[in-house]
Amino acid sequence: MNKRYEIRFAGSGGQGNILAAVITAKAAALFEKDLYVAQTQSYGAEARGGKSQAQVIISTEPIDYPEVISPNLQIILTQQACEYLGDTIMDGRVICDDYYVNTLPRVDANLYYLPIVRTAREKLGREIVTNMVALGCVARVLELDGVLNPDSIKKALLQAVPKGTEDLNIRAYEEGYGMFKNSQHL
Numbered sequence: 001m002n003k004r005y006e007i008r009f010a011g012s013g014g015q016g017n018i019l020a021a022v023i024t025a026k027a028a029a030l031f032e033k034d035l036y037v038a039q040t041q042s043y044g045a046e047a048r049g050g051k052s053q054a055q056v057i058i059s060t061e062p063i064d065y066p067e068v069i070s071p072n073l074q075i076i077l078t079q080q081a082c083e084y085l086g087d088t089i090m091d092g093r094v095i096c097d098d099y100y101v102n103t104l105p106r107v108d109a110n111l112y113y114l115p116i117v118r119t120a121r122e123k124l125g126r127e128i129v130t131n132m133v134a135l136g137c138v139a140r141v142l143e144l145d146g147v148l149n150p151d152s153i154k155k156a157l158l159q160a161v162p163k164g165t166e167d168l169n170i171r172a173y174e175e176g177y178g179m180f181k182n183s184q185h186l
Contacts, residue, residue: 016131136176
């Protein structure tokens with residue numbers, strides 16, 4: 001892992017972007033060694049449907065600026081969230097949902113167009129776990145990039161989700177992990 005690894009989850013309020021970022025940050029802070037972590041978020045005034053984004057910075061050195069500058073990885077769950085893509089690091093990774101993102105953006109990054117929302121809806125029967133499907137994709141990328149162990153994210157997920165929903169959330173996470181593992185960038 002480079003000194004600083006930046007992640008942005010972006011979409012609309014109600015998709016769970018903030019929770020996915022919190023889980024990612026917790027995984028790095030609680031279950032990995034010698035890492036520094038910062039997590040921030042912003043969202044529109046609307047409780048649901050407004051713009052939402054959350055950021056995680058994982059570093060091997062103290063973090064002097066807690067905002068994402070050039071994300072290594074972006075998860076884009078709505079067309080409106082594509083506005084964040086301009087600052088993606090060259091050859092970074094961008095994962096776009098294929099249901100709400102209708103026009104693929106042009107970026108100098110590895111672009112993955114995946115059925116995140118459709119998987120939550122159709123395979124799992126609950127769109128509310130869209131964020132956990134996305135988190136599974138993130139776990140696979142972070143594993144490939146040598147940043148975090150996917151088991152750390154699973155442990156943090158189990159601590160963060162409401163009691164009684166653990167099985168559904170883990171299934172969603174595993175669907176996302178497998179989806180990215182079998183994907184090819186465009």
